Amino acid sequence: MQAPAGDTIEAVVLEQARAAKKASRSLATLTTADKNEVLLAAAEAIDAAAEDILAANAEDVERAEAAGTEASLVDRLRLTADRIVGITGGLRQVAALPDPIGVIVQGKTLPNGLELRQVQVPLGVVGFVYEARPNVTVDGFGISFKSGNAVLLRGSSSAASSNAALVEVLRTVLTEHKVNPDAVALLPSEDRSSVTALIQARGLVDVVIPRGGAGLISAVVENAKVPTIETGSGNCHIYVHSAADVDTATRVILNAKTRRPSVCNTVETVLIDRGIADSALEPIVTALVSQGVTVHGEEPGMEPATEEDWHAEYLSLDIALKVVDDIDAAIEHIDAYGTGHTEAIITGESAAARDFTARVDAAAVMVNASTAFTDGEQFGFGAEIGISTQKLHARGPMGLPELTSTKWIVWGDGQVRPA
């Protein structure tokens, strides 16, 4: 769907959604072989069009720089020959993943002879709302298409030229393969009204997944009339239990904080059990400080911590640290301030580990391991759509199966239900 001139943005989005719904019907019955062929052809086509895509991206970068956008944001926006190789590599990787469609989840034969199968089917139409990186445009198409879904992409206006160039290539490939090109569409990004139209398109859009900052995510989730999946917000804790090995604790905390501070699985607060504080506090703080981390806490020599620090998702080389009385106090603190993403305990005592994993309410609960492992690729999913922090439908890293629904298929030979 190209946006007809003169229409309101809302009307354009609804028309795109209707076209996507129509396209989704034919995607549902494509074979795995057909889908993989398209994905590999799309990778080739993007490689071949690299020059045009980079030129479009240069426009976006120029506009962003002229507007005085900060360097880190411009960097996320920028495409390079290497990054295009990364993007097409992603498509090839998705082509190689198992097809989640048609998998039989469960089944049985009833006493009356009816044969029941619960089969994985596409959701239908998926909406992605995301920020600067243009690679999400192609990722979003790849995972949606492999799982038989049509996708409506609402990228950032700052990446409008790059996204338009990428989606044009994708739609051309679909047409060449006799697939309805409305299986992928780029929504207008001039203002927020396209997001509003997308998240309220009941009956046309089956799920909207926001990827980006906390503000974007809560705006989408709170105003949506269609189902949404909340992703990514991570105020993760590591609790150093009284029976922890201090070296292990130090190593895990350092890794979870400094490996990539800007991602959602980074640790933001360390809780140290009073029973081990005498021996653990000093080496952990020293190690953090030696790596350039600012420690916010209540002990002498730290940046004084306020209520805000316990809530903070720093995404930087900052960490909050609190000494807690015992495992109950640790779990209470996590209950009060955690976002249900990833929580970890360091302990040598299995009873404490079992207690912690049973009682802590989060997508992932870890024993003696870095919170950095909560990640679709690390979990072996091949592709990651995001990390769900809600409890309905999907929780934790989402792969292709999380973009599916199910359908009961029932075969009989004339069975009727007794009164």
Next chain:
Amino acid sequence: MQAPAGDTIEAVVLEQARAAKKASRSLATLTTADKNEVLLAAAEAIDAAAEDILAANAEDVERAEAAGTEASLVDRLRLTADRIVGITGGLRQVAALPDPIGVIVQGKTLPNGLELRQVQVPLGVVGFVYEARPNVTVDGFGISFKSGNAVLLRGSSSAASSNAALVEVLRTVLTEHKVNPDAVALLPSEDRSSVTALIQARGLVDVVIPRGGAGLISAVVENAKVPTIETGSGNCHIYVHSAADVDTATRVILNAKTRRPSVCNTVETVLIDRGIADSALEPIVTALVSQGVTVHGEEPGMEPATEEDWHAEYLSLDIALKVVDDIDAAIEHIDAYGTGHTEAIITGESAAARDFTARVDAAAVMVNASTAFTDGEQFGFGAEIGISTQKLHARGPMGLPELTSTKWIVWGDGQVRPA
């Protein structure tokens, strides 16, 4: 939680939700044996309190009759000794069902030695919004409690006395068993404001499930800020394919329409393929009419059908009937008017059956079987929470596993993630 006098209804509901969330933490770690003991004790306590419950119900019935409520509604509201036996039987049945909590959905050991398990856990706090029948009050508690969830019940104001009496018994049983009684609470039902407060209690309520008429369901789903599951709306079709056995078609249609016309899996529209209309139309219509069914259609002698009839969820001894050109036309009609509940084809030709089941987008798609089979009990789930017509989280009949989420539990021995 008892409602403190003087507070606004919204404040009361939020306080109940906070208390439920707190209670849900302890429910999550109850053993199956503990839960079953409570459920059986609750059944006994309700049996023992039958007299008081019937007296409370008599107040509701009297009030309803005085208000001129129609007889069928009063009947749904009325409890009898027999119906109480049904209610407590339901609790005993839930006690006998397998516990969905703790089930390991999948798991693996990563190359670095990390052990991953994805475990079923409770959702947390479940809200039910429902209409007249007081038995849903106890059902809702039973399935929520067995699946480790706290439950907030928002019943009909017409059943307020019955519901209060039932919930009081349940809370007493919980207290006697040293379980936090806030695991079940009855929300105020004077007006709609308690529904609004419930469906907007983000961070406290994990899912709201509306059970009732289409108006109630769409009001809840469209205005909720917490996740919801849409249930029950059923405009179900039976398509009589050109290769159908006419006797089978007639038998199945009669069963699907007349067995219990008021339930959501009843057939509302029959689509007859033009290729078999000559031989199928007359016997099917005659059979329907002989059972007192009014046929709305375009053929001579029928009640003339309008656009409304194709949309109608009659829930009565009415049926719409249309002759369609072929399987494509049948699927197009279902796409346009169906509600994604249950759709059936009658055919002797397996290619047509495979085509229909692959292309029709509904929770259940049946071949040569009555739509009346879409039902949790028929599917062998033991307890049914409702029939989801949405695609996220649950689709089709929902049993206890549909009231769960999952948690990744990861055990290591100090693993850190390489840069």
